[in-house]
Amino acid sequence: MQRGRTTLIAYLALAPSAILAVGVIFYPILRTFYAAFCQVDRKGNPGAFGTLGNFRAVLGSDVFRQQVVPHTILWTVVVVGVTIAISLFVAVALNERLPGRRLMRSIVMLPWATSLVISAAVWKWILHPTQGPLNRLLEGWGFMPYGQAPAWLARPGMAMAAAIAVGIWVSIPFTSVVLLAGLQSIGDDVYEAGILDGATGWRRFRHLTLPLLRPVLLVAVLLNVIYVFNSFPIIWTLTEGGPANQTHIIVTYLYQTAISQREYGQGYAMAVLTFVVLLAFSLIYTRLHSREGLQGE
């Protein structure tokens, strides 16, 4: 007799969340997919359905193909790769009984608590060509002659390198914490067995820690790829995609095209491309990973 009533209570309890999620997430995403195939007016509202014009405009653009796509790949691969390498070291180190371990753990988390835009604004000041602390220190320590230190964010290759460095700086905390949690779930008894077998130092890491950490590592890579690919605030604050579109990644280019230049149709098409690319990547990645797991057994 209670079952119908319980179901009703459950649905009522879920209603506020459902309204919020539909209004702010699910309806807009459906509308994005629909509008990408429509002619879109100057206010961002879809008109006549059934055109590939938006996709053609995006994919036909030289800036998109020759700059935005390669830079997005470079940005994602380098930021994720270096972040994972450094975070793995940090996590293994923090898992040891080192002096000052708790303090170091809190310090590593600091960039995570700081807003991405504020971090980027501080880095923009650090990299300021004439007054910024980095160039001042480099000059003071004799690495560069006075007045000759580079304008990091104004030179094409350097601007991307600087953005990537900041991207790594903000990504390390989350990644280290996830990997550290993974390490802590590996019991001490596994290591003790390893020590009995004579596995120490690098060999223990290579043959014991790394294989056991593998599932967590794979998750950390996937989450990082999604976050870094979608990361907007850092590049927007540092360079807004400049100089000469040299630091644009898809999401900053999407924003500039749609919100700043009001080419909403192309913006919708890029949003769809972004989502589809990430979804495809996630599916292929998890498929590969699960097949590998099966072979291992």
Next chain:
Amino acid sequence: MRTSRLTKTVFICGMIPVMLIVLFPFAVMITTALKTPAAISAPSGPDQPYHFIPTEPQPSNFIEVFRAMPLARNFGNSLIIALGATLLNLLCAIPAAYALARLVFPGKKAVLFLVLTTQMFSPIVLIIALFAQFTNYGLLEGGRVYFALIIANAAASLAFGIWLLTGYFSTIPQEVEEAALIDGCSRFQTISRIIIPVALPGVVTTVIFAFISAWNEFVFALTFVSSDVYKPLTVAIPSFIGQYGTQWQLLMAAALLATIPVVALFLGMEKHLVRGLTAGSIK
């Protein structure tokens, strides 16, 4: 676990540069915020050494910044948006988590799956459609922009809240609740007097997470807010770079003031947050 002295030395030597690089921007924020305008603009040279640490510290910058920039207003806006989003998140997440943890109903698996899918859409993918819709509804005009930002931020942190609270609520023994229901408590009373107090650490973690996410949020605020009057800190501070470009000491003072409250909250709940975030990603 035993580790050789050599391994420990390698770890410590490796961690020192990592720590220095992580701390460097915070050191820059603090030292710049205490400098005089002259110390910032004076060119350095062979006979005019650069002082990273200010030689004449000027704490008055932290007062001056409120006079030079509309920082108090921006703080107020950030507070309204973050508190509103946190409250709305709780109002939605607590009943939803209760249903998912305690009630048996058809479609439960589908709901759990949908909660997770909301995490797949980054704000940047949604932003154009949201901007067009909110403009159509007039939600971006005047003070209504607070409402637009509150619902967007609450939706963004909703999945975390539901996920974490469902975990906490499921650990409460069923008998405790049944006893309360038999004693004549209504469902609502059971939730407010028994479930929430017992799951308080989970509720607190959700509150802090929702608050920090909204406080630090950028894309929604950048897109929705056009008038200076409603700008939160994350949009206002980078925009000061252009407007007050030469006064880096004030900019860094503002950045530091905007960062301190969230860092304090964050370090306070570090353990709970790690537990909440990793519960979803591992296993």
